[in-house]
Amino acid sequence: MAEPLVRIKNLFKVFGDNPESVIPMVEAGQSKDEILAATGHTLGLQNINLDINKGEIFVIMGLSGSGKSTLIRHFNRLIDPTQGHIFVDGVDVMKFSARELQDFRRHKMSMVFQRFGLLPHHSVLENVGYGLSIQGLSKDKVKEKAMHWLDAVGLGGYEDQYPSQLSGGQQQRVGLARALCTDAEILLMDEAFSALDPLIRREMQDQLISLQHKLHKTIIFITHDLDEALRLGDKIAILRDGKLIQVGNPEDILLHPADDYVEAFVHDVNRTKVLTAAHVVNKTLLTLTGRTSPQQALEKIRERHADYACVLDGKSLKGIITLGEAERALSEGAGYIADYVSNVNCVPDSAELEALLPRLLVGKDDQPIGVTNEEGEFTGMVSRRRMAEFVS
Amino acid sequence: MAGESWLTEFPKMSREGLLAIRKSLDATYRDFSREYGESIETIFDPLLTFLIWFEKLLLNTPWPLIIIAITALAYFASRSWKLSLGVIVSFLLIGYFGMWEDTMRTLSIITVCTMLSIALGIPVGIMMARSDRVQSTVTPMLDIMQTMPAFVYLIPVVMLLGIGRIPGVIAVVIYAIPPVIRLTNLGIRLVDREVLEAATSYGASPTQRLMGVQLPLAMPTIMAGINQTIMMSLAMVVIASMIGVKGLGQPVLKSITNQYFTLGLFNGLAIVALAIIFDRVSQAYAKRTQKHMEGTDHG
Ligand SMILES: Nc1ncnc2c1ncn2[C@@H]1O[C@H](COP(=O)(O)OP(=O)(O)OP(=O)(O)O)[C@@H](O)[C@H]1O
Ligand SMILES: [Mg+2]
Numbered sequence: 001m002a003e004p005l006v007r008i009k010n011l012f013k014v015f016g017d018n019p020e021s022v023i024p025m026v027e028a029g030q031s032k033d034e035i036l037a038a039t040g041h042t043l044g045l046q047n048i049n050l051d052i053n054k055g056e057i058f059v060i061m062g063l064s065g066s067g068k069s070t071l072i073r074h075f076n077r078l079i080d081p082t083q084g085h086i087f088v089d090g091v092d093v094m095k096f097s098a099r100e101l102q103d104f105r106r107h108k109m110s111m112v113f114q115r116f117g118l119l120p121h122h123s124v125l126e127n128v129g130y131g132l133s134i135q136g137l138s139k140d141k142v143k144e145k146a147m148h149w150l151d152a153v154g155l156g157g158y159e160d161q162y163p164s165q166l167s168g169g170q171q172q173r174v175g176l177a178r179a180l181c182t183d184a185e186i187l188l189m190d191e192a193f194s195a196l197d198p199l200i201r202r203e204m205q206d207q208l209i210s211l212q213h214k215l216h217k218t219i220i221f222i223t224h225d226l227d228e229a230l231r232l233g234d235k236i237a238i239l240r241d242g243k244l245i246q247v248g249n250p251e252d253i254l255l256h257p258a259d260d261y262v263e264a265f266v267h268d269v270n271r272t273k274v275l276t277a278a279h280v281v282n283k284t285l286l287t288l289t290g291r292t293s294p295q296q297a298l299e300k301i302r303e304r305h306a307d308y309a310c311v312l313d314g315k316s317l318k319g320i321i322t323l324g325e326a327e328r329a330l331s332e333g334a335g336y337i338a339d340y341v342s343n344v345n346c347v348p349d350s351a352e353l354e355a356l357l358p359r360l361l362v363g364k365d366d367q368p369i370g371v372t373n374e375e376g377e378f379t380g381m382v383s384r385r386r387m388a389e390f391v392s
Numbered sequence: 393m394a395g396e397s398w399l400t401e402f403p404k405m406s407r408e409g410l411l412a413i414r415k416s417l418d419a420t421y422r423d424f425s426r427e428y429g430e431s432i433e434t435i436f437d438p439l440l441t442f443l444i445w446f447e448k449l450l451l452n453t454p455w456p457l458i459i460i461a462i463t464a465l466a467y468f469a470s471r472s473w474k475l476s477l478g479v480i481v482s483f484l485l486i487g488y489f490g491m492w493e494d495t496m497r498t499l500s501i502i503t504v505c506t507m508l509s510i511a512l513g514i515p516v517g518i519m520m521a522r523s524d525r526v527q528s529t530v531t532p533m534l535d536i537m538q539t540m541p542a543f544v545y546l547i548p549v550v551m552l553l554g555i556g557r558i559p560g561v562i563a564v565v566i567y568a569i570p571p572v573i574r575l576t577n578l579g580i581r582l583v584d585r586e587v588l589e590a591a592t593s594y595g596a597s598p599t600q601r602l603m604g605v606q607l608p609l610a611m612p613t614i615m616a617g618i619n620q621t622i623m624m625s626l627a628m629v630v631i632a633s634m635i636g637v638k639g640l641g642q643p644v645l646k647s648i649t650n651q652y653f654t655l656g657l658f659n660g661l662a663i664v665a666l667a668i669i670f671d672r673v674s675q676a677y678a679k680r681t682q683k684h685m686e687g688t689d690h691g
Contacts, residue, residue, distance in 0.1 A: 028512050104597030121608045132602070184595065296553040354545030 004051035005218050006186065008077065011048040011084030013070055013242070016041030019047035019082040032241045044070040045242040050086070057212060057219045059229040061265075062239035068222045069114075071142040071239065072088055072190050075220060076109045077101060088186070108133050110179040114191040116171045117350035118163040124174050125150065125159035141224065149177040153207065169200035178206075180211070187219045196327070205231055226265050230274040231256065238262055251279045255390075270354075271391055277356055280390050281371045281380035287312050288321065290338035294329035299338050301326060311341045317370040320341045341362075348371040349379055355390065360384050402405065424571040425552040436558045443557050450496040458496070459483045466669065470676030478672075491640065491662050498629055498639035505561055505625045509569045510618060517576025517614075518602065527577065534570040541630050542567050550635050560637030575617030579610025594659040607624050615678035622670045626663055640666075 014022045015037075015170070022041045025034075026045050032043040045067050052058045074086060077093060086093040088108060091277055095300060096104060099362050126133070128145035133139075150156055153173040173191060179187055193201045205228065207259045208349050212219065218335040223229050228252045229236050237247045238261075246258035254271060257263040288297055302310050308322045319341040321329075329340045345359055349371050359369060367385040450458065459480060467476040486495050520527040545566060549559040583606050591605045609616075635642025640659045647656030 049586070073589075078589050078593060102595045102597060104595075105593055111590070111593040113586050113590055115584075115586050117584075117585060117586040117611075119591070119605065130591075132592060134591075134596050134600050178594075188593075 002053070005049070005054040006052040006091065006220070007085075008050040008074070009087070011071075011074065012046055013067075013074070013079065013081045013085070014041050014082045015044055023083055026276075031306070040230045043242050045074075048242075048244055049347070050237060050244070050247070052218065054218055054222065055216050056141040056234040057221055057232050059221045059223060059233035059236045060239060061223055061226065061229045061236055063224060067242040068239055068240045070242075072188050072220060072222050075186070075188055076105050076111060076374075096204065102114035103388050106131065106182065109186040109188055110182050110184040111188040112172070112175045113191040114194055115197075116163070116168075116175045118171060118174055118178075120163055122162075123159065124155065124161050124163065124166070127163065127174055128162055128177045128181050130178055131184075131243070133290040135182075145181055147179075149181045150174075152180070152211075153177045169196050170206065172196060172204065180215070185218060187217045188300050189219065189221045191222050191224070193228065194225070198280075201228075208232065208268055220229070226269055230269065236264070239323070245246055247300075251275065251368065272353040272357060273391060275353045276349060277347050277351045277353070277369075277371045277382060278379075278381050280353065280386055281349060282386050283380040285310055285380055287378075288337065289313070290318060291343065292324055293339055294340075297321060298323075298326045298330055307366075310381060311337065312378060316348060317372070317378040320368070320381075343370065344370050344381075346372055347382075349373050356382065357387065357391075360387055400526070419651070421548065421551065425548075429552050429554075433553055434554070435573035439504075439508075439561065440558050443500065443561065446504065447497055447500040450500050451493060452590070455487055455492060466673045469673045469680075471675060471680060475676065477674055486662050486665065489658055489662075491643075491659060494638070494640045494643060494659070495662055495666070497653065498626075498641070498663070501557070501561065501629065501632075501637060501639060502622065502666070502670075503566070506563045506567060506618070507623050508561065508565050509621045509625070510573050511567055512565070513569045513572030513617070513621070514576050514614065516578065517573045517617075518607075519630055520573065520577040520622045521606075530573070534573060537566055540569050542628065543634075547629070547636055557637060559635050560632040563632050564625045564637075567628045568621045571620035571624065572617040575613050575620075576610065579613030579617075579651060582604045582613065583609045612678060612682045615674065615682075619671060619674050619678075622674065623667055626667045629663065647687035 007056055012023060012026060013019075014026070016022065016039065019041065022035060022043070025039070026043060026046050035041055037045050043299075048071065060068050060071060072077060072229075074081055075088075077086075078095075081094070088104075089171055093101075093104065107116060114296065122130065122332060125146050127145065128150050131140040132142045133147060147156070147159065150159055154175055154179065155170060155173050158166065158170065163174065166174065168218045170196070173190070179189075193204050196204060203266065205379075208219075211233065221229075223232075230253075234252055235247065235249055236253050238245045238253065238258075240261050245381075246253060246262050248256075253262065254266050254269065254274065257266050286300055286304055288309050288311050290311055291311060292311075297309060301307075306323075308320045309326075310320055321337050321341050325342065326389065327338040329337050334340065347356060347359070347369055351371075356369065361384075366384055368381040370381055371379050373379050403502050453461075461484065463476050466471075466479045470476075483495075486492060492674050505550065516530065520530050542563065546559075547565050549562050553559045553562070588601065588605055591601050596604065628639040629637065629639060631641065633645050640663050644656050644658040644663075647653065647659070
């Protein structure tokens, strides 16, 4: 596997007058509350280890006070760790001089803030171009780029307004445009959508996803909302009292929660809205072609104690042949099974289970549904029984 | 000493002891001022030259021009016709009642004192905002400057520099500078942490943060400080007239010693008129330039 873009190693953060003195207590396994009571120091983060790969949306999730903001502020060193290392592109960020750090912040990362963090005395356009203008680019150039990104987030025409004249959702779009405008490789988003109402929030999530498809940034996204995490995240890390509890992809978190804390998190999630056909697809399937003989087909189906086999035409699904049909083909002495294949419904693997469920239930008998990937190639089948395992 | 208890009578230092302290301190300071008074005076020479030049400028310019200039300034700062009209009327009345020259002198010294206070106060305020240590040493000094009766620090200033404009300016600045310093410090410290973080996260240098974010966002607070400084220097003008600062303060002083009530009242009113004009114009200016920042505190 390639070197991760961002790597955090053994990171500790303690807030207080003499943070180093508390580290031994942390390493001895004392809890955040015990340390606070004994020393007056707040344990922000303890022994964090993370790898974030290029091009992924990495979501960090946790309840209020779990240290999410503290963690994300370490990536661009708005906060310095008490102990530990932060590597970006294999370079130890902690070793940067003030000048190098400034350059690193200008070109490598940009950040979207929970309460927007817009400059109230600058116009929307100036806000979007802020990152470039402090780099010393010419006014025209800054303006041109800023206009481009303002349009990209759907705020063309608002360039001369001031942030206070915009709604919360619009202000956050400005924040997003500002972050995109410097063309940094890594995007840090600290509860960027939490201050928005559900409708606008959904809209912003969609916008982020579609931008990501175009731009392929590496996004580190903070949220306390599991639905948002599952919707956006390629990987999710769960933080509790400054400790990483679980890191995994959305279905790992959902289907195999590491402990009660995560369990409680995922408990109320409507899985049919989160999981897609790709999650429940049964890949270890028996596949035949139209040119298979009935004899062979029957043997293979019986061998696996299956009810049916999939019949492919190249890489796409032609249909299925049931056990009964295969027997009929044999008794009728057909050379190939092609004529005995019955059609099935197909869905793309991005389809939400919510949409899949009614199709499965109203389908005749126990007929499964085929799943195809983006290129239309067959990836597997979903049956009623399989579905039941996930949804219950 | 029989019959006197140390409880009823505070056990104080002997008269001779006190006298010795006073004598030696006074003598030391007198020696110091004899020794260095002149060289310190030369430090202030450029300031004095400017002060005299500015006063002459105001006095020698024909009065209609001055009124036009001040009204224009007031209008461009506040964009208010009412205020500008008020300025014209006040100055016409001041001139009509024979206080034009004194008013011009006061105006010149106030202008210089304010500029000096801003030029010294804002950097000090910035340093206080940057470091808690500086803040905790400067704050008590400001407390002393504001509570020490002005007459007390007039004495050493006069001993050092004699009577005249420069000691007057120094006395006024000492008295009037604390609000600018305090409010600059406060304004910078109150700047929204996330906005400053945003600037930092995009790679702003310390200077870019100060000039581009902290000072502009602290400006309403700093303006309030400047406003107070102007008011306080106007109030100080009367006291400074005791050490030879010419202007509206001297007639007031004269009318106290000679009990000329009307003279005192007229000159007092002229000071009030100046104060109101300065106050309204600077506030209107601040409000106008900060308009778009209203209502940004939410969510
Ligand atoms: N500057 C600070 N000084 C002292 N303690 C701090 C500081 N910043 C954060 N903390 C502590 O660190 C812990 C984590 O705070 P953090 O802001 O990272 O939480 P969070 O997960 O972002 O919460 P929220 O969802 O409310 O934003 C809290 O217990 C907080 O009290
Ligand atoms: Mg937070």
